Amino acid sequence: HIGVPLSLLKIGSTTEAGLFEMGASHPGEIAFLTDMVKPNAGLITNISGAHLEGFGNLEGVKQCKGALYDYLNAHAGTIFYNADDPVLTEMLEHRTIRDHVIPYGISKQPLHTSLEDGVLVITVSGYPQIRTHLAGLYNTPNVLAALAVARYYGIENTRAAEAVASYIPSNNRSxxxxxxxxxxxxxxxxxxxxxxxxxxxxxxxxxxxxxxxxxxxxxxxxxxxxxxxxxxxxxxxxxxxxxxxxxxxxxxxxxxxxxxxxxxxxxxxxxxxxxxxxxxxxxxxxxxxxxxxxxxxxxxxxxx
The missing domain is CATH 3.90.190.20 (Mur ligase, C-terminal domain)
Known part of the structure; x- marks a missing residue:
């Protein structure tokens, strides 16, 4: 309720695009933030048992985060989703959302992943090898999401790979x-x-x-x-x-x-x-x- 409004206020006459992370710990918060941001596209990284104290159960998390899908579907927005995630797939099928959907995931393209000196190295078909600064194979879906978004918006594969490789995490995240x-x-x-x-x-x-x-x-x-x-x-x-x-x-x-x-x-x-x-x-x-x-x-x- 603070970070998103402050980020929106930074948009100026020269801004070409905005990227917003919307988090929630209680029911209704994603719907509230989505109405504020009015996105043209979006993705849900996953549905997990976080903030269950506020949501009550996993179904509460699904209902809250699903508001992003609902908004994008109602406004002909683009939905990127991890096709390897059965929960996200079920959420789209339940809403009968079929148009403007961009899948990504391990099952969607030939790839190879490994850990080299502690960080994720990933080779995706059509891209040069990407040596990330991210600890953990579990970041593979995050890299694939970034590549899917970049391709949709016309970013050349080599540039997208270089951008992912140059990202250095901070704040004790991976x-x-x-x-x-x-x-x-x-x-x-x-x-x-x-x-x-x-x-x-x-x-x-x-x-x-x-x-x-x-x-x-x-x-x-x-x-x-x-x-x-x-x-x-x-x-x-x-x-x-x-x-x-x-x-x-x-x-x-x-x-x-x-x-x-x-x-x-x-x-x-x-x-x-x-x-x-x-x-x-x-x-x-x-x-x-x-x-x-x-x-x-x-x-x-x-x-x-």
Whole structure:
């Protein structure tokens, strides 16, 4: 309700296009923002169990985000969608939306992905190889979305690939950071059960060297909080990580209930003090949690 209006006010006489990220944590917010922005095109990245405290359940998330599809369909706008995502596909089919739809996805084009020195490298048919600055194979759909939008708007394939390769993430979103001690997968801007699980699968796919995880509570999950944290702890237990650090009361409770491995800390400041005395060395370290848990302080502290 603040960021989008401020962004709209920056549009001037020389502006050729506007790109707006619309987030929501309660019902009706995407409809409100869509009416404000009046987009010509749009995409929903995914439907996941984020902000369930405000939405009530996953159906509430679908209804809220689906307002973007409704607006674009009513105004002959263009919808880009991940054809590999069954939830998004079902949402379009339920609305019988068939016109002005641009699919993208792994199933839609020949491609090859790999992790090289921690970052995603992707080769898509018709494009030069793209070495991104993004940590994690889970960013593949995001790259494909960017390429689909670029192609629709007439951006030449080589230019689009160069633009994606030149993008450097910030704000602890999918950042690959090499320190004097470790290699960090800094993904601590936000967290929900789906993104947490994908980040852990990405860590598990790294076959060489010492691997550790620093995981902080996922906030705003409401009645799903305990089950979601317990599920992540169970996933970590199957990974055989060298060290695990849990931050926050929700993960601490799940670890205690399951008798799981790892050290628990009430606050990120306590973990910073611990690692200051007993630093990690020579590891790939996933740092993941909700922004409100303050893991950015850990990354900025230099103890990792």
């Amino acid at each position: 950042q690959w950071i090499k320190t004097g001690r470790n290699a960090l997968i800094a993904d601590a801007y936000n967290a929900n059960p789906v993104s947490m699980s994908l980040a852990l699968k990405n860590l598990d796919s790294i076959r060489e060297g010492k691997k550790c995880a620093i995981l902080a509570d996922m906030l705003e999950l409401g009645a799903y909080a305990h089950k979601s944290h317990r599920g992540i702890v169970e996933q970590v237990e199957q990974m055989g990580l060298d060290q695990v650090f849990w931050v926050g009361p929700l993960f601490s409770k799940a670890v205690q209930d399951l008798g799981a491995a790892g050290m628990c800390f009430a606050r990120v400041e306590d973990l910073i003090m611990h690692l200051g005395r007993r630093p990690l060395e020579g590891a790939t370290v996933l740092i993941k949690g909700s922004n409100g848990m303050g893991l950015s302080k850990l990354i900025a502290s230099g103890v990792c």
